[in-house]
Amino acid sequence: MSTPERDPFGTEALRASVLRAWADSPTRFTEDTNAERDLRVGAYRDRLLVELAQNAADAALAAGVPGRLRVELAGGELRVANTGAPLDAVGVASLASLRASAKSGTQDTVGQFGVGFAAVLAVTSEPRVVSRTGGVAFSEARTREAVGHEPGRDGGVPVLRLPWPVEEAVPEGFDTEVRLPLREDVDPTALFARLTTEVEDLLLALPWLARVEVGDSVWERSAEDEQVVISAPDGTVRRWLVQGAPGGLWAVPVDSGPVPLESDVLHAPTPTDERLSLPARLIASVALEPSRRRVLPGADFTAPARAYPDLVRRFEPGQRLLLVPRAGFPLSEVDAKLREAVLAELAAQPWLTAKAGEIAPRRARVLDVESPELAAMLGEVVPRLVSVSGPEAVRVLAAVGAERLEIPELVELLTGAEHPPGWWRSLYDVLLSLVEAHWVSEEDLGALPVPLADGRTLPGPRGTLLFGASAELLDLLAGADVVGLRLVHPEAAHPLLERLGAREAGPAELLETPALRDAVERSAEDALSGLDIRPLVEAVLRLVSETGGEGLGALALPSEEGWRRAGELVLPTSPLLRVFDPEALGEEGPLSVLDEEFAQRWPSRVLTAVGVQDSFTVTAEGVRDLDLVADDAWPEALRLLAAERDTWQELTTGPTGHWLARNALLAGHAPDWWRLPEADALAGLYDPVPDVGIRADVLAAAGVRAELVVDDLEDAADLLDRLGDPARVVAPGLVARAHTELAKADLDWAELDAPERVRALDGTVVDAEHAAVLDRPWLAAVWPTGRLVAVPEGAEYLAELLDVPLLSELVSARLPEGEYVPWAELTAICLAAELLDIPLPEGGVVVHEELIVEIDGVKHDAPWWVESGSFHGEHHAEDTPAALARAFAWASGHWADRHLIETLLDDPDPLTLYT
Structure with missing residues (x-):
């Protein structure tokens, strides 16, 4: 470095002044040395680029042109060049003073060559x-030389108190350059790496700085939107x-939206040591300590x-x-004060969007489920949402006073x-x-509200029905005013309602609802009381036309005489009108005829589905209304019963046939009084039915007898009367079959009067008091056949x-003596028993x-x-095959085999069994 010939900034005078001060006050030298050391190792440590960038920004501001800053290494020096206002005498004085600054005091000036220049040390x-x-x-070296080696001054010296003029060229394109020969303990690579991390924050904080170059790396600052x-x-x-804010500004990184900061420091405008936890950066003109690292006590962040x-x-x-600042412990005292002030303003000022505009959080309500669609829909319904x-x-909003919904x-x-x-359906979506x-x-x-088809809104879907129907049908149901019938409006029907208790219902399910059933049950009574039940009738018939129906016989319909239950009506075209007794139809009768005009409006299948009769109807008890058939119309009635599948099935398998057998009339008698013409086996007991124009199978189903059967006491009484009728000629076989049917019938005979006359074995009729029932077969030999049953x-x-x-x-006999012979000694008996595999009984027979x-x-x-007369008494028999066979059959318990045994006794050849 050459000694300059000129001193444009008066550095010689500055040095002389400082040296005089040190000489006049030895403690001043020590104070300056200590102050500079404090700045170097304390307040301005690690602030090299920050302080030089501040100076560059002030120079650009002074020049009124956005500035440029370049940092590079050259010849072992760190060189920091900038554009803007050049160095002047005031600036030099500031550089040489540890307690003064050239700042003008304006808000935008950061500190051109102030005390912060100590950061270069x-x-x-x-x-x-x-x-x-x-x-x-x-x-440092020239300062030591200038002060000499006096006692107490062998330690450090204040480097920045004594300036010397230099004459060096400024890099082209720049106005000022700071040149810093690096000490040996400084790592240039690490220094460069650290400086690059500070560039972006400096460009943001220093609006007059537009470009920063660190080596070959370039950062640029611009404004856009x-x-x-x-x-x-x-x-x-x-x-x-x-x-912008009074006394500073707020800044937050953005992408498609804000990118909140997780932690930061207060910038004033360059970084301080005051840690902040706010999502945005505050760059504020706030009073700082001389180190520019800490805020002075009492700083106000309200603005x-x-x-x-x-x-x-x-x-x-x-x-x-x-x-919105997140909950957490403040990172500093300044952070606590600033967070409190920011949260208070966020709570009080309107910035949350509601349907009516922006509102303050302390007045707001926040839905606790994340759904912008739901919040938007409910904005008109829920105030302040x-x-x-x-x-x-x-x-987040709890910190600023918002209410949770x-x-x-x-x-x-x-x-x-x-x-x-439709709005409700969108809500359900x-x-x-x-x-x-x-x-x-x-x-x-x-309890979610549900709009109903009748215009009401019900609190809660449970018990409602999701019923899709035409508007006309829904209007009818609404007009019917069915108490308890809750049909969801079809435009609001939604799967959510089903999950919450609503039931999917078609016409069939709707007809089964208790509410509609109750309305049907009351319909006749309501009609008689003057209520308009036509909407109900129309709605029910419409539903039935779509699905059919059962159990709707109580539905009131118009008859020729007024409103009657459907189950009490007959179609005007029904064939039943030909068989019913005329007195059964009409206002006083159990049935009436459906109004003809009304009947023409509906298909007969719909009317019969609700109970109006077109033909005989089958119920759980059988075919109904048979008691209304006229006496002379039974043949036609039976033909009607046979013509329909349901009534025919009931006639052949249910109780109806039994009722007809006793109550219908064919040629003046009940059907069971007669027998079928081809039932010859019953000839004598029963007369053949006259020709009434009915098929045989229908006659049989109606109770005309095809065989001998005793089902009840009435059958038994009738059969006994016929057996005791002397005018009837009954074959002996039929007599036996009749008595057998009577004997096996499981009936309580205590309720039946005993007959005065009975039919004997030979077919003759005898007074009951002269007859006897054969209970021991050997007694038949001593009793007249004409008196024996x-x-x-x-x-x-x-x-x-x-x-x-x-x-x-009645019989007690004396027997003559005979010869006792064990069964085993009767050769013919033994051969027959062996062939028939009959064990020989104990004892024997008196022959x-x-x-x-x-x-x-x-x-x-x-x-x-x-x-x-006992079963186990002594057996007697004549010495004949017929007598011995009967005695042996009875003794061995094989009475049914007596005739076969007799044959074998006559001819004991095994071939007898097969020929």
Whole structure:
């Protein structure tokens, strides 16, 4: 460095002044040394680029042209060049003073060559500043030389108190350059890397600085759409939205919306050490300590806080929540004061969007489920409801006083609201998506209002019906005013309602609802009381026409005499009118005829579906209204019954046939009085039915007898009368079959009068008091056939029925002596028993050449006998195959095989069994 010949900034005078001061006051030298050291290691540590950038911004402001700053390494020096106003004498004086600054005091001036220049001492002890107007240099070594080596001065010296003039050229395109020869302990690479991290913040904070170059890397600042745009060397562009505020401005990074800061520091306008947790950066003109790192006590942040909502309002409503400070511990005392002031302003000023405009959060209500669609729909319904929603919105806005609106409360607010059905359906669309996403529970929506087809709005879907129908049918149902019938308006029908308790209903389900059934049951009574039931009638018939119906017989319909229940009416064209007794039809009768004009308006299938009769009707008890058939119309009535599948099935399988058998009339008698012409086996007991023009199967189904059957006491009584009728000629076989049917009938004979006359085995009729029932087969030999009644089984039962004694009760016999022979000694018996696989019974038989029994002194021939009439008494038999066969069959319990045994006794050849 050459010694300059000129001193444009008067540095010689400055040095002389300082040296005199040190000489006059030795402590002043120590104070200056200590003060500079404090600035170097304390207040201005790590602020090299910040302080030099501030100087460059002030120079650009002074020149009125956006500035340019360049940082580079050259010859072991860090060189920082800038455009703008060049160095002047005032600036040099500021550089050489630790307690003064050349700042004009205006708001925009940051500090051109003020006390912050001490930051260069962190990297050098020989700084220089060169400019178009001249230059100055500072030197630790020259300062030591100037002050000598006096006692107490062998330590550090204040580098920036003694300036020397220098003559060096300024780089082309720049007005001033700071040149800093780096100390050996400074790593240039690390220094450059640190400086690059500070560039973007400096460009944002210093609006008069437009371009910064660090080596080959370039950052640029520009304005675009009210945003500060900072371009980085790698091509990335970062945008900041700025909002002016009294005494400063707010800035927040933006992309498609705000990109909130997670942590930052207060900028005044360059970074301080006051840590902040606000989403946006505050660049404020606030009183700082001389170090420019800390805010002076008592700083007031009311003015910038008041402008913070203005920044928030610059964004779309859905993005604004990002700028509300999040809950958390403040990072500094300044942070606490600033957060409190910002939150107070955000709570009080309108910036949240509601249907009526922007409102302040302290007046706002926030929906606690995230659904912009729902919030937008409900803006007109819920006062002060804002457009943002969801748990996060609730949490964020709670800090600024907003009220949380939960779904149950929302449902309560909706109760009574009047909206078109389509509006409600749109609401259900949104709510269903929330339910399916598990953000809203079905329980919370239990009282959700539902618009009904009749114009009412019901609180809660449970019990409602989702019924799709034409407007005409819905109008009819509405006009019917069915109490308790809750039909959802078709334009509001929605799957959500079904999930909440509404039921999907078609015409069939609607007809089954208790409300409609009750209305049908009351319809006749209502009609008689003067109520207009025509809408109900029309609606029910319309429903039935679409689906059919059952159990609607109570529906009132017009008859020729007035309103009657449908089940009491007959179609005007019904064939039943030909068979019913005329007295059964009319105002006083159980039935009436449906009004003819009304009947012509509806298909007969619809009218019969609600109970109007066109033919005989089958009920659970059988075919109804058979008791109304005229006496002379039964043949026609039976033909009608046979013509319909349902009535024919009931006739053949149900109780109707039994009723007809006793109550219908064919040729003056009930059907069961007659037999079918081809039922010859009943000839004698029953007469053939006359020709009444009815098929045989229909006659049989109606009760005309085809076989001998005893179903009840009435059958039994009739059969006994016929058996006891002397005018009837009955074949013996039919007599036996009749008595067998009577004996096996499981009836209570106590309710039946015993007959006066009975039919004997030979077909003759005998007074019951002279007859007996054969209960022991051997007794038949001693009793007249014309007085004997017999059945294969059940003799005791038949005797009770006829009130006739058992023959064994009347007969007591004396038997002659004979020869006792064990069964095993009877060869023919043993052969027959072996062929028939019959075990020989114990004991034997008393054999007689001729068996004569004596009864009351009268002797009778008896082929075989059992003494005392017991089953296990002593067996007697003549020595003949017929007698021995009967005795052995009875003793062995094989009575039914007696005739076969007899044959084998006559011819014991095994071939007898097969021929």
